[in-house]
Amino acid sequence: MWQFFHKLGSPKWFFGISTRFMPWLLAGGLLLLMSGVIWGLAFAPKDYLQGNSYRIIFIHVPTAFMAQSVYIMMASAALVTLVWRMKLADVFVKAVAPVGLILTFLALFTGAVWGKPTWGTWWIWDARLTSMLILLFLYGGVIALDRAINDEKSAARAVAVLVLVGVVNIPIIKYSVEWWNTLHQPATFKLTEKPSMPAEMWVPLLLSVLGLYLIFGWLACVRMQTEILSREQRTRWVKEFVTKGRV
Amino acid sequence: MAFDSFSALIVMEGHGPYVWACYAVFFVLMALMMIASVRSRSATIESCRRGYELQAEKSTVAAASATSASFARVNVSQD
Amino acid sequence: MNAEARPAARLASTSVGALAAMKGVFARDMRVAFRQRQDLLNPLLFFVMVVTLFPLGVSPEVSFLSEAGAGILWVAALLSVLLSLDHLFRHDFDDGTLEQLVLQPQPLFLLILAKTLAHWVLTGLPLVMLTPVLGVMVHLDGNSIAVLCLTLLIGTPVLSLIGAIGAALTLGLRSAGVLLSLLIIPLYIPVLIFGTGTVAAAAEGASVGAYLALMGAFLMLALTLAPFAAAAALRISLSNG
Numbered sequence A: 001m002w003q004f005f006h007k008l009g010s011p012k013w014f015f016g017i018s019t020r021f022m023p024w025l026l027a028g029g030l031l032l033l034m035s036g037v038i039w040g041l042a043f044a045p046k047d048y049l050q051g052n053s054y055r056i057i058f059i060h061v062p063t064a065f066m067a068q069s070v071y072i073m074m075a076s077a078a079l080v081t082l083v084w085r086m087k088l089a090d091v092f093v094k095a096v097a098p099v100g101l102i103l104t105f106l107a108l109f110t111g112a113v114w115g116k117p118t119w120g121t122w123w124i125w126d127a128r129l130t131s132m133l134i135l136l137f138l139y140g141g142v143i144a145l146d147r148a149i150n151d152e153k154s155a156a157r158a159v160a161v162l163v164l165v166g167v168v169n170i171p172i173i174k175y176s177v178e179w180w181n182t183l184h185q186p187a188t189f190k191l192t193e194k195p196s197m198p199a200e201m202w203v204p205l206l207l208s209v210l211g212l213y214l215i216f217g218w219l220a221c222v223r224m225q226t227e228i229l230s231r232e233q234r235t236r237w238v239k240e241f242v243t244k245g246r247v
Numbered sequence B: 001m002a003f004d005s006f007s008a009l010i011v012m013e014g015h016g017p018y019v020w021a022c023y024a025v026f027f028v029l030m031a032l033m034m035i036a037s038v039r040s041r042s043a044t045i046e047s048c049r050r051g052y053e054l055q056a057e058k059s060t061v062a063a064a065s066a067t068s069a070s071f072a073r074v075n076v077s078q079d
Numbered sequence C: 001m002n003a004e005a006r007p008a009a010r011l012a013s014t015s016v017g018a019l020a021a022m023k024g025v026f027a028r029d030m031r032v033a034f035r036q037r038q039d040l041l042n043p044l045l046f047f048v049m050v051v052t053l054f055p056l057g058v059s060p061e062v063s064f065l066s067e068a069g070a071g072i073l074w075v076a077a078l079l080s081v082l083l084s085l086d087h088l089f090r091h092d093f094d095d096g097t098l099e100q101l102v103l104q105p106q107p108l109f110l111l112i113l114a115k116t117l118a119h120w121v122l123t124g125l126p127l128v129m130l131t132p133v134l135g136v137m138v139h140l141d142g143n144s145i146a147v148l149c150l151t152l153l154i155g156t157p158v159l160s161l162i163g164a165i166g167a168a169l170t171l172g173l174r175s176a177g178v179l180l181s182l183l184i185i186p187l188y189i190p191v192l193i194f195g196t197g198t199v200a201a202a203a204e205g206a207s208v209g210a211y212l213a214l215m216g217a218f219l220m221l222a223l224t225l226a227p228f229a230a231a232a233a234l235r236i237s238l239s240n241g
Helices: A002-009 A011-043 A052-084 A087-119 A127-148 A152-177 A199-231 A236-244 B006-014 B016-069 C002-013 C018-035 C037-057 C062-084 C086-095 C097-103 C108-137 C142-169 C176-203 C209-240
Strands: none
Touching: A011 A052, A011 A087, A011 A199, A011 A236, A011 B016, A052 A087, A052 A127, A052 A152, A052 A199, A052 B006, A052 B016, A087 A127, A087 A152, A087 A199, A087 B016, A127 A152, A127 C176, A152 C142, A152 C176, A152 C209, A199 A236, A199 B016, A236 B016, B006 B016, C018 C037, C018 C108, C037 C062, C037 C108, C062 C086, C062 C108, C062 C142, C062 C176, C086 C097, C086 C108, C086 C142, C086 C176, C097 C108, C097 C209, C108 C142, C108 C209, C142 C176, C142 C209, C176 C209
């Protein structure tokens, strides 16, 4: 058990295994995302209330879903950083935070553009839009703090504390923001219920969510590898990888 | 196909600009992020390689100078 | 400076109980603050000035002010607490007292709690006491002013406590002030929403007990969790230098 744990924390082991998985993640992600998007754009039936504008859902929901789950993943990694000081965990947080920021921005942007034909306005101070905006601020804070601290180790630990403080706050923020009367429709996917949409709509949505998940996995691998390479420059295995091209 | 023709797909009964703008921004940003990540990875590898080459050069120079240095005399200014 | 550092040194020589140590830290912070009175006045002046900007910048109409007044006062109070947070650890960090504090045998989070409490007494409490005057100036009615003061009384300690985490994280960094605001403002949002929401409910004649209870829950949560996070952040920041 502990041996596995140590192995999991070893950058070299991760580098090897991620190199093997990366092409599959990228290919699978692109395939799923593309099929979901094309299905959603061209073949899914029109929504009887919102018309064709609802087709934004096939990227809005994946980005919004990913934006939130990336933060949760970062929080789990931050806990691991603080408790076990595992190297890979803080590499993950650092590598993934900008991706989370961009996904949150995309969720907000697509939400705003969707709002224009549906609600007649670009922006509404509605609960879910506002809490996504706050999530964007949280990501921004994490990145800014990471950039501001020069020492790598204390940057990682300070960021971990901030991410954990943020994750304690997220439910509070969500709850307090939802306190207003909301115009936003309830969540599309609930784990406990069957989706209320017809299958021709939610199957492509599920495909694009899964696709974006895989692409995120690929992005995380690439960015973590970059970070690992620059941190472990002095080690023999990195030298071997750089000069001979394999781990 | 939910649309009769390709132009109907583009127009989407007036909602086309919104939908296509969203998809354009999404794909452009995702592509930029993916390209930037890959490029920074290869840039890191490249800078590592240059570092090793520099190191190797330095060590050969150091080795060469070390052999000659044993006979060299260091002049220290006395004034 | 030496005179200020002395109580901390005394704590180290005789190992005192945690409560006595907290008292010592609190008393020292108060004493230091009262020797530099300008630092105490600055957040208050800032508070008054920000509130003044709204009638000038938006509208001096009674109808607008009486509706937006509670929100304006809350935002101004939030900003002035934010402004004063930089002082929470900065001086002690610069003269090395903070390192002594970390080395004390007493749990660090209790000492930080004492420091944060002192910070609140020095900034939050004066803000609350100034609120009735400003409340009259923005045409709030008596009932609203009372509720507003109550929410600020419960809310400003939460601001100080959450702020302590940010102040500890950004300690010793360049451009710490702006960074501090970036990190902390998102975490302040729930307090702001409930603070102003309570006043709005009171203005509509609804009962405010439930809202105040929720704000009390925030306070309890912040009291129990924030000192731990701030202590962890402080240790990280000190090991950084």
